[in-house]
Amino acid sequence: MKILSFFKPAPHRPVTGTPEEQARDYRQSRRQAIFVMVTVYGLYYVCRLSLNVMKKPLVDSGYLTTEQLGFIGSALFFAYAVGKCVNGFLADRCDIRKFMSVGLFVSALANFALGFRMPAVLFAVLWGINGYAQSMGAPASVVGLARWFSNRERGTYYGIWCTSHNLGEALTFILTSLIVTSFGWQWGFVGASLFGLVGVVLAWTLYHDSPQSRGLPPISEWSGETVPTEKAKSPTSVGAGQKAVLMNWAVWMIALSSAFIYVARYAINSWGIYFLEMKKGYSNIEASSIISVNAIFGLFGTLFSGVISDKLFSGRRNAPALIFGLMNTVALCLFLLVPGAHKWVDVVAMVLFGTSIGVLFCFLGGLMAVDVAPKNAAGAALGVVGIASYLGAGIQDIVSGYLIKSQGAVEGGKEVYEFAHTVFRFNGCEYAVDHIALFWIGASLLSVLCALTVWNVKPKE
Known part of the structure; x- marks a missing residue:
């Protein structure tokens, strides 16, 4: 009961101050809120991607072996999938400042512990605990977006928040990689833990639960939005909204589309560096640098995704989702099907992949579901998408790890990887395609097809 009491929403304070003072406090609190959402959730990612x-x-x-790493990686994804669903529903009813801070604190502790040698089973358990703790960050952010920003700002600020994962990926692939190369893998986990603790301090000191907890009017009133009468009067509106999310077929199709794109996304994030090292012969620093291009350009994709849909497509996400979905498939084809180590081709592929994933992560990973869900159930909508997305990511890690392991061979006492392939014949020519490439590219195409099923679904006002 003490734990439940700890996470109770911050009490509402009486509205005080002149309209000018309220406007000043609102501006400052909103700046702090979006700063924490981007920066702290980016540091969440540093603790999530450290193993990669x-x-x-x-x-x-x-x-560890690649097969063990596949199962260890899936432990995080499966724990994250369950946690994101559970915590999505809980975050609607919690103090999001405490929710975000506690999740990152536990994640930082798990990373620190993993810097010590231990049996693979215990490693997987700790990585799974890290996964559940990680699942507290996104719901705390999305609920914060719903509480601090109006409907007409949703796409723009959601896109800004989504840049956090690019920030975290860039920090991981550049700084954590540098720490690992210089001091060893143990210090890589320790470094990620320290980044996480910095985020805990920022969230605890700068994030606020809601405008009402600061003595300010709710965002709908301050922004001049019209609140439907039935929602304003219903004392069970949160529960009713969450039930509506579970009964909405469009939310589930968006979740399935997101699951497939998360296969592609985490295939590159989890195995991209390893693929470049083993298949194309790059060094760890070279491979990490190429994959980091994906994170950097993903930043632009997420940053402008909301603006693109809000300004160019009048708030509709379906057309840009189709365009960038096809771009994602093309990028994977360049990365996986062009033989040999051609750095400029791999870099171009990561530019296209990062840009497209940035947009699709924003749209399929939450915004499209939030659009078609009641506003007071934003966390629940994200939870449904989250459990599907990370089940997909977890299955991907097991399958990818198995495919890579099953294609290994030992030559002269050293493990060498020759990626198994299927030969296609066309017009008298033979084309060899790796099985793992078929898996990753196929997932990207299936994501596009699932997203097309909700083309005509209109967002909630």
């Missing part, structure tokens, strides 16, 4: 830049050192040291 350490896979080759862990395998080379004989500590």
